[in-house]
Amino acid sequence: MKLGKVEFCHFLQILALFLCLSGMNQAELSRSRSKPYFQSGRTRTKRSWVWNQFFVLEEYMGTDPLYVGKLHSDVDKGDGSIKYILSGEGASSIFIIDENTGDIHATKRLDREEQAYYTLRAQALDRLTNKPVEPESEFVIKIQDINDNEPKFLDGPYTAGVPEMSPVGTSVVQVTATDADDPTYGNSARVVYSILQGQPYFSVEPKTGVIKTALPNMDREAKDQYLLVIQAKDMVGQNGGLSGTTSVTVTLTDVNDNPPRFPRRSYQYNVPESLPVASVVARIKAADADVGPNAEMEYKIVDGDGLGVFKISVDKDTQEGIITIQKELDFEAKTSYTLRIEAANMHVDPRFLSLGPFSDMTTVKIIVEDVDEPPVFTSRLYSMVVSEAAKVGTIIGTVAAHDPDASNSPVRYSIDRNTDLERYFNIDANSGVITTAKSLDRETNAVHNITVLAMESQNPAQIGRGYVAITILDINDNAPEFAMEYEATVCENAQPGQVIQKISAIDKDDPPNGHQFYFSLTAEAANNHNFTLQDNKGDVTPCLSGAANLY
DSSP states (O other): OOOOHHHHHHHHHHHHHHHHHHTSOOOOOOOOOSSOEEETTEEEOOOOEEEOOEEEESSOOOSSOEEEEEEEETTOOSSSOEEEEEEETTBTTTEEEOTTTOEEEEOSOOOTTTOSEEEEEEEEEETTTOOBSSOOEEEEEEEEOOSOOOOBOTTOSEEEEEETTOOTTOEEEEOOOBOOSOTTSTTTTOOEEEEEESTTTEEEOTTTOEEEEOSSOOOTTTOOEEEEEEEEESGGGOTTOOEEEEEEEEEEEOOSOOOOBOSOSEEEEEEETTOOTTOEEEEEOOBOSSOGGGGOEEEEEEEETTTTTEEEEEOTTTOOEEEEESSOOOTTTOSEEEEEEEEEESSOOGGGGGGOOSEEEEEEEEEEEOOOOOOEESOSEEEEEEETTOOTTOEEEEOOEEOOSTTOOOEEEEEOGGGOTTOOEEEOTTTOEEEEOSOOOTTTOSEEEEEEEEEESSOTTOEEEEEEEEEEEOOSOOOOEESSOOOOOOOTTOOTTOOOEEEEEEOSOOOTTOOOOOOOOOHHHHTOTTOOEEEOTTOOOTTOSOEEEEO
16 A cells, blocks of 8 residues: 555654654553442452553654554453543643543644653543543653754853963863753764864864864964854764754963064154253154063163163053153253163063063164253342442443353343333443442332343344342431420429430431430520430330430
8 A cells, every 4th residue: 555645754653653662661550549449339349551651752743643552441341331531731632532442642743842741641431320440540641752953052152262372282161052852862962062163273072062272382463363163963973963053252362472572773862952851752662462461561771871861661551661851951061862771571471481581672862952042141140239329330240141052142131121110220231240320229229139131142032031139238328317296295293303205216227236316405495494305325215216305
């Protein structure tokens, strides 16, 4: 008889089930209640259920219901008097039973990964009385696995890192694939791993999924990242097995296997002599193929004639060496400096010391450029003195300035009139001699602070400034004055010798030891015998220049 396609598929499922069951013990299984079964007041002997152990292949694709197995009671004589009833998980919705024969069929496609077994209960009833002829019995229908699930990498894709220059066999990362098929039955869930992309740099352990390095001396500076494709195949990798893949991105992490190297053996920089102290002269950088802490370096000046004039530090962000000035530069004193500079790694890996020193040297030449500087006075502050009695044109003193540049341009002098508004002084434009231009009065201004300007003849924009303090010496050119206008009152009964007024005098002049005044009555007052004046001979009270008592 020729079978159709559907029937043939059904036949294969039944054949597979038969082969599965042929390896099992198909003994009759007896299940009985501990209590005896009673009917019509008489005790019946215990009866037994008899059936084959039930297994159903998952994923049945046929159009007809799939035969599961047969329930049978030894009470059933085959005369149709017994009726079989099925209840429990999936009864009627998934599993149906022929009430006459006890044959069980599955009406839907079953998925072991969704539910691995079903627990059902069976009853045998007397068809006429509808009463049980056997105790209710529980049994299980187990869904037999087929290889219908491919391995899956639930944690993929993966990223991992391994140090460059690692030896062959260094573990990188472990990948794991899971298979939803039954791991206790056959090889459907037994997975082996293989590498589809990433050779010859990496390998994978077939059983564990551990990825390891396969080549020595992989250099991050040559290539820092690799994309691997790992396959997991079930059925122990045999033909017909299902497979899944995942990607693994492996990054080579840096180790300090490269020393710093200056791109050039020498550098030259020009700087003006007017550059302030602490200014940056130059930035130099040694190249290091490593990254992060492995590329960190320090710089130092190891030799040269500029050790005390310049210093070098490192910019932590850019790893540049920053050369700065420590002392003022002077083109006229020195026109160039030479520095021998070393760059060295701060974190050296002892494994790579055999490659040579992790440092490098370069030479930096700094050329000092001349700048047209303003004239410089021989003194920062000049102190001069002159008597207030000095005549106009009297020489007070001389200032001197010179052009510090190599050209040594002639200098012309002038007074900053903002510091000498009344024009008390003059200065000779060529010689720097300062003279009086007006009569001086110490009592009006005892000290004059003036600013003298020195201007280059060839470049008037270059102006130097000098400061002069002129002290005016006092002469006795002021008569004493009474401290105030006095008005005295005396009682008519005042006794002779009674003091009625104390008088004092001041003098605007300023002798070193103070003034001593002599008091007397005028000729007109001297003829008045009612009053007398007693001179205290310079015996003065604080803040008074002289005093006398009037009686």
